[in-house]
Amino acid sequence: MSNLLTSRQAEELHKSLIAYLSSCGYTRSAQAIREELEISESSFDAATCKKYEGLLEKKWTSVVRLQKKIMDLETKTQQLQHELDNATPSSLAARKNHDPTTWLPRAPARYTLQSHKNPITCIAFHPIFSSLASGSEDCSIKIWDHELGELERTLKSHTKAVLDVDYGGPRGNTLLASCSSDLTIKLWDPADEYKNIRTLPGHDHSVSSVRFIPSGAAGAPLSGNLLASASRDKTIRIWDVTTGYCLRTLPGHGDWVRSLSPSADGRWLVSTSSDQSARMWDLSQPDTNALKQTFMAHDHVVECCAFAPAATYPHLSAIAGLKKPPPPTSAAEYLATGGRDKLIKIFSVNGLCIKTLTGHDNWIRALVWHPGGKYLLSCADDKTIRCWDLAQEGKCVRVLEAADHFVSCLRWAPSVYKDAAATATNGQSNGVPTNGVTDAPKEQIRCLVACGSVDLNVRIFSA
Template sequence: MSKLLTSRQAEELHKSLVAYLDACGHPRAAQSLRDELDLPEAAFDPATAKKYEGLLERKWTSVVRLQKKILDLESRAAALQHELDTTTPSSLAARKTHDPATWLPRAPPRHTLPSHRLPVTCVAFHPLFSTLASGSEDCTIKLWDYELGELERTLKSHTKAVLDVDFGGPRGNTLLASCSSDLTIKLWDPADAYKNIRTLPGHDHSVSAVRFIPSGAAGAPLSGNLLASASRDKTIRIWDVTTGYCLRTLRGHGDWVRALNPSPDGRWLLSTSSDQTARLWDLSQPDSIALKQTFADAHAHVVECCAFAPPATYPHLAALAGLKKPPPASSSAEYIATGGRDKLIKLSSTNGLCIKTLTGHDNWIRALVFHPGGKYLLSCSDDKTVRCWDLAQEGKCVRVVEAAEHFVSCLRWAPSVWKDAVPAAGGEGRERALTNGSGSGGGATEQVRCLVACGSVDMNVRVFSA
């Protein structure tokens, strides 16, 4: 047998073997090995035995860890090779310059943020600052600086699992809203060290989703004092966050209302439920006639999530629907996406017609996000992946991101920043950052942020960025 070890390495291995056998209660085997190796007492006193006692086990576990790392790296190298084999000059150029219109998340994440002690249920980006909020079954909300990858603070007030969080609120006064299985909604003020400024009771069961409703005001499309909430009590409630009053209660779902999504102008509200339907509500109408469409035949299981398609997607979705001319960009509610426990994503027009079914996930679909550029739809699932679907290629899955080590429970794209030239004294213009929306008038331009976050049952928050 050829010698692979140096004399020093061989001596350490021999002493480790003897020390291991002694520690495991095999003194005769240890003595036999010492006799065979001609290892005298002077060379293997009690101090030496103690030194080498755990060395063999440590080396063994190190080898196992290294083997796992090697397998992970080989898998990553194979994925990169596949991407290299299938790339085109245009996609290479887009990646090099990080074109916001075509950027998609890729593994590994820029930051993996561990601190929660139970599964992460929700994430939300602050519209202007580099703050990311995450909620968890551990009853806490954590605030992160996603640029530095650091935990800034932990909010404790809910007494049961936090199920959703969202940033929004009156213009110039961004608030953080959270909801929980403790039947309450809480409002936190970032301008006052995230003080809990108001608690909204009223739902009779777990509150599963909260979303601020845009006002549609020119120049600030996401400013508004209305908040929508969905609950296991089968209702949707509309709240005034400045007074804390419940203004409306929308009834129609026959089971747990799971998710909400308002249109960019705040007129329409989309909801999904365990009753296997999605419903479209016209908030400009009285409660009795607010329900405008029920998507009852799309899914054969609980509908977990939904999203309004932004106007930038209309050319692609109109082609899928067989239309020669897309709807006008001024319309805020032409197409929607829904995902459910049947592992399917449905693209539908708001008249109730399903125009495309996207298949590929191997487990429940938990969240949907349209790319602000309009070309892609992103989804996350209990199959541990985030998938990117190209709407320009009839919904083809063009990227699978291995996003977590367990179920991926939530997904958010950072809101765009709107730059608006505002006349100032002396006739000069100034820029101001505005929260995300479909448009703001006055020549505002949208700056898409290449920034995506997801949360997982593995208790980590992950941030993907260019």
């Protein structure tokens, strides 16, 4: 007898075997087992045979079901363990040794968000809450909770592909702007369940980029209310989001205007175009005198641009061969552009290209400066995100296989600014002297990056 079964279990198994063979018509086999086991007909009559008839099949099928259930539970356990590894206080405490000023995203993504039905074109982080907006060629905008990895709501109003989204404006910088191939810009209010509060028509072709202009735009009275848009109609428009009026139109590009990036103080705006140029505009000047610089270094469509923050000045000035970096109070000293020629160009605002970064194998789609100032991040149609170390002359120090298809957009979560009255030390805040004044806000860098892809997924990378 098997050592695995008790005598009673063995007896039930034997009787089940005999009953199964009898019910299937294998009478000689059943008789042979009965004789081998010395089971008399009196102890295994017709009624007993009927009792054990289906037992073997029931046991067999229940074992298969249990095996499947065990496999499902094992998979679920692995998923939960992964979440615990990424979210528990102990794991976070173990990772607290990372420095936000030098943190870089690494695989795998913390969350892969799936709901869009067509390629994702744009993403934007809410400046305060744990919300992330994504726009897609499926004409919808989806709002996600990036801390939980869950879909919160879907916004439907555009009739063609959504090409860009951005948070900002009045009401505490928390309006959401979107633009589309349907020629319109739409404003949504997160405080009112993302109600579509205004539609801005005016462009004559697809609107490819929208960016809120930070308050303090050259002392303009409308600071905080301004929104810039770029279009395939070759123009840039500046809007007052409180009234919906188009305040000015900036012509100059010879082809489709692809992207926009305002300076931190709101005075300057850089744009890129299919005319293979980038242009810098002074929004404090009248339209006829607004164009201040044209950057001509790419051999193909210039897809994206980004003004460098003041934290990058020590590294970029060294690359430029300067002995002393520009003052951190200056908001427009350097900028980067990326194009379909697979190159990233870093310019000083006088038009000089100080560095060309090579490494991507396909069109470059988005650029993001690390808030700590040491790195530049880029994404491209080669499915990767690349991290370039400015302290090492722009050397590529990390390549992230970020998606299964083209990576179309990339954003770093905006920093949180806290009251520095209690935190400013040695008369400095965020590396900038405060001249004894300790009420300057202190920047708290969030280690949080998101990208969107043609593979229909939004991916969240976090510390």
